[in-house]
Amino acid sequence: NSSALTGEGAVVFTKEITKGSNAVGDLLWLSFDPPATDNGSPITKYQVRWDTSDKFTANPADVFISDADKLYRTQRITTSASSLAWSNNMIRSVDEIQKLKILTTGTFSLSFRGMNTGTFTAVAAGTTAGATTIAGLETALEALTSVGSVDVSSVKTVLEVGAEVLITFTAQPGDLPPLKPSNNVASVEETQAGRTNFRKEVVVFSCTATQDTVRFTYNGEHADVDFNAALDTVETSLLTLFGVEAESISVTSATQLVLCKSATPADIKIVFDRVYGDITLSIDKGVDAGADAVIVFNTDASIDGVYNDDPALTMSGTFQVGYQGLYTRPLNAESSADQLRYALEDLDSIQTVSVTRELSYQPLLGKIDVTEGEIFVTCSTGETCNFYSAAYGLPGYKIRIAEDWINRHCCHGVRMDEGI
Incomplete structure (x- = not known):
């Protein structure tokens, strides 16, 4: 024991x-x-x-x-890149803007990444009775977790024929799929494509199977998983397939505990939290003679990852540590001291080693406002702090203010988990 x-x-x-x-x-x-x-x-x-x-x-x-x-x-290891999570050639982030046009009277709904709003009512030009207000449209969109916060503007106050409504996505980064009207009462077009340095890859699919295995393929390597494997087993197999640390990939479902079901399967969501870029993951039935898995991808709910990186100019998201000609498995910026320690102790050239982890940081230009009793600090008026697009702006990274390390919480401020 x-x-x-x-x-x-x-x-x-x-x-x-x-x-x-x-x-x-x-x-x-x-x-x-x-x-x-x-x-x-x-x-x-x-x-x-x-x-x-x-x-x-x-x-x-x-x-x-x-x-x-x-x-x-005793040795100190410092990465040679300005940040393991971002390229040092960052582009300027741009919000996605889409235009909703009301074409005729009637009712309709909007969907985004597989989620649907309630019903909107459009009325004849110059009338307001019974029409959905512009504010009501904004509230309905923000109620969708796939959308989050948006800025909605129009010269009209209600959805009437001829009305044009600009919808700016402030929570979802990058170039986004268009909102989908349920019918021809309204149309949507993109007026400004979003741009971002980083966005997580999300793969959503369902699996119907009664026997044998499902094969996951990435970069020519395979992971064969039992059709009835628990989702945490699937997650472990993917971590091994990608060669990354625990918590780098998550596999979840709202209602299902196993990979496949014999009938009416629920969606399985794979989120690449610490594997960066537009990832091509193939999922198909296994190579067993009796494998019968049928995979259906939910392309509406899936998200293409973004990682603005030029490998010729900067380090990517992982690193290896070597000693006497032997190297550890790939590690990333989120790796704990213990994870690096175990990776080093796997090497035949090292018996035991003590590892401590220090956080590094880059200065952000700008001033912040701190209000006593509040758990957020915000960018001062007239300042540009760039919390969202900062090199350490990934969720879970920490920002140092004075001598305290503060967990980054959201895109417009910094959550203060400790007092300053």
Whole structure:
């Protein structure tokens, strides 16, 4: 029971990494940190002794490390790119703008990325009775989670024949698909294509199957997953397929717990949180003789990823650390100290290593307003802070104000998880 393991002296960190069937039932990986001080006496050896009896009365086995390089060496690793999450050749972000035109009287609805509004009513030109107001249109659009906040403007106050309404998407970045009217009462056209440096790839699909496997393919590599695998198993398989850390990809469904169902399957959503760019992921039935999976992609709800990166000019989103000719698996800017530690300890050239993680930052030009009691800071009037498009502007990244690290929360301000 590794949870009952304790250490004395230099051993201050003990964690079970692998045991049981994956390690033939009798292997346990221990990782230990050096003491905070040598108390003036040089450290010449680290030694770990262990035994299978709870009394430690049998012949204990031991392993020791005495290589001076491994006892004393401390190294700092700094990425050579200005940011692991963004290109340093950032483009100016532009909001998507679409124009809604009322063509005739009647009722209609709008859909965006698979979600539908309620019914709108359009009336004859010059009348207002019974018509949906422009404000009502804005409220209905913002009620869709696929849309979020929008700015809606028109010289008209209601939806009447001939009315033109400009809809600016302020929450959804990049070039967006058009709003879809349910009929010919209204039409929609794009007047300004959105641009962004970053947008997460989202793949939405459903799977009908009764046996065997489903094959996921990326960049010529395959992951074959049982048709009835739990979604967390699918997620783990995709993490391995892409060679990325935990939480880099999520696999969820609103109502379904497994990959496929024999009838009326629900949508499965794959979100690439820390795998960047427009990703081509193929999903099909497995190569087994009896594989019968039928995959249906929800193209309306899926989102093409965006990552403004020029590999010739800057580092992309992952890095590897090498020691004596051996290199870790790809890591990313979100990797924890423990994740880097385990990756290093996988190398045959390293037995045990202590890793600490520091956050880095770039200065933002501009001044902010801080209000006592509020959890947000906002950009001062007349200033351009660029919280949304900043190099560390990805959700979950932190922004340092004075000496505190603050979690970035949204595009117009910075959430203060700690006081300043």
